[in-house]
Amino acid sequence: MKYKVRFVNPQKQYKDHKKEFLKTIDDVFSRGDLISRGDLENFEKKIAKFVGVKYAIGVNSGTDALTLSMQAAGINRGDEVITVGHTFMASISSIYHQGAKAVLVDVGKDFNMNSDLIEKAITSKTVAIEPVHLNGRVCDMDKIIAIAEKNNLSIIEDAAQALGAKYKTKEGKWKMAGSFGLAGCFSMYPFKMLGGFGDAGMVVTNNSEIAKKIKLLRFNGESREDRKFYYHGYTALLDNVQAALLNVKFKYFKQWITRRRQIANIYRNNLKDLLNIELPYYGDSRFFDVYQNYVIRAERRNELVKYLNKRGVEVLISWDTPNYKQPVMCPNKIFLCETEKICKEVISLPMYPELNNTEVTYVANCIIDFYKK
Ligand SMILES: Cc1ncc(COP(=O)(O)O)c(C=O)c1O
Structure with a gap:
C-alpha cells in the first residue's frame, strides 16, 4: 500500500x-x-x-x-x-x-x-x-x-x-x-x-x-x-x-524537539474538541514533553485504524496486549486495569520532525471525518 x-x-x-x-x-x-x-x-x-x-x-x-x-x-x-x-x-x-x-x-x-x-x-x-x-x-x-x-x-x-x-x-x-x-x-x-x-x-x-x-x-x-x-x-x-x-x-536535536512539540500542538488544536478521543496529557507546567510518540486513546480503535489506513495514513498500536499476557510471562495472575484499557484504545499517530504541517493536518482531519461518518 x-x-x-x-x-x-x-x-x-x-x-x-x-x-x-x-x-x-x-x-x-x-x-x-x-x-x-x-x-x-x-x-x-x-x-x-x-x-x-x-x-x-x-x-x-x-x-x-x-x-x-x-x-x-x-x-x-x-x-x-x-x-x-x-x-x-x-x-x-x-x-x-x-x-x-x-x-x-x-x-x-x-x-x-x-x-x-x-x-x-x-x-x-x-x-x-x-x-x-x-x-x-x-x-x-x-x-x-x-x-x-x-x-x-x-x-x-x-x-x-x-x-x-x-x-x-x-x-x-x-x-x-x-x-x-x-x-x-x-x-x-x-x-x-x-x-x-x-x-x-x-x-x-x-x-x-x-x-x-x-x-x-x-x-x-x-x-x-x-x-x-x-x-x-x-x-x-x-x-x-x-x-x-x-x-x-x-547538531539538530534541539531543533527537532521544538518541531515535535509544534506537531503535537497542531494535533491538539485540531483534535481537542473531539469527544471520541483522548489526547496526551497536556497543561501541567511541571512537564516538558518531547513527544517521542503522539499516542491518542480512541473509541472504536480498530475501526479507526482501518479507516486511517484506507485514507493513506500509517499508524501503529503500541501495544495491543499487556506484557504480562505475552507467552514469556505466562502463566501469572496479573491484571492491571488501566493497562488493559489502554491496550484496547491506543493509537500512535505519525510523529517525527520531518512531517510537514499539511501532513499533520491531514491526519487530524481524517480522524475527525471518521467520527462524523
Ligand atoms: C520503553 C523502552 N524501553 C526499552 C527499549 C529498548 O531499546 P532498544 O530497542 O534500543 O533495545 C525501548 C525501545 O523500543 C523502549 O521503547
Whole structure:
C-alpha cells in the first residue's frame, strides 16, 4: 500500500542531511576509526552535558543499557524490581536477565507509572524501582524519589523514549529524563528521539563506580588499562561510526524537539474538541514533553485504524496486549486495569520532525471525518 503519510520516514531525514552523513562515514572509514575512538568519546561527552550528568557510556542498544545498568547496580537472583506493565518488553527482560523478578504495577492516565501503587508492591525482596518515561514524558519523579528514599531502593530509569524530556522538581529545578536515578538508559534505535542508523543506546549516571563497571561490561568485562577480565561481560560497545553519525544528528536535536512539540500542538488544536478521543496529557507546567510518540486513546480503535489506513495514513498500536499476557510471562495472575484499557484504545499517530504541517493536518482531519461518518 502506498501511504500518503508514513508512520516513520528515515529517507526524508537522510535526504535532508545526506552530504553531511556521507562525508562523516568517509571520514571515519578513511581514518580506520572503527572501535572505541574519539567520535564515541565526543558523543558521550555531548550526551552527558546535555542530560546534566557526569558520565555517559555508549552501548549498542537501549536493551543493553538497561541490562548492563541492572547488573552494575547489583540486581541479583531473588531480588524484585518494580516497574510497569505498559512498556516495551525490554524494560522487564533486563530485570529477568539478572535472575530477578519484575513486579509490575499499573500506569496512570498519562501512560506512566502510577506512583500511588508503588508502596503496596514493595516487599522484603524489593531492591529497585524502574520508572519508564513513556512517549517522551517524564514520570512524576518527586513522588517516586520520595518512596525510593524512604524504602532504601535504587532507581534505574528506562528513559529509552525520553531523551530531552524534562521535569520540574518540587525545588523548582528542571531536570532531564535519565538524571534522577542511579542510572538512566536511552535507546538510540533509528526511530527514537535521537536515532542512529541501526541499534544504539546510552547509559548516563553520576556514579563513578556504575560508570566504570558499565565500561567494563560493554567490553566483555576486560579493562583496557591492564588487559585483565573483571566480569563476565558482553560485546556491547556503541560503534564509533554510529557515534560519529549521531554527533552530526545531535547538531539538530534541539531543533527537532521544538518541531515535535509544534506537531503535537497542531494535533491538539485540531483534535481537542473531539469527544471520541483522548489526547496526551497536556497543561501541567511541571512537564516538558518531547513527544517521542503522539499516542491518542480512541473509541472504536480498530475501526479507526482501518479507516486511517484506507485514507493513506500509517499508524501503529503500541501495544495491543499487556506484557504480562505475552507467552514469556505466562502463566501469572496479573491484571492491571488501566493497562488493559489502554491496550484496547491506543493509537500512535505519525510523529517525527520531518512531517510537514499539511501532513499533520491531514491526519487530524481524517480522524475527525471518521467520527462524523
Ligand atoms: C520503553 C523502552 N524501553 C526499552 C527499549 C529498548 O531499546 P532498544 O530497542 O534500543 O533495545 C525501548 C525501545 O523500543 C523502549 O521503547
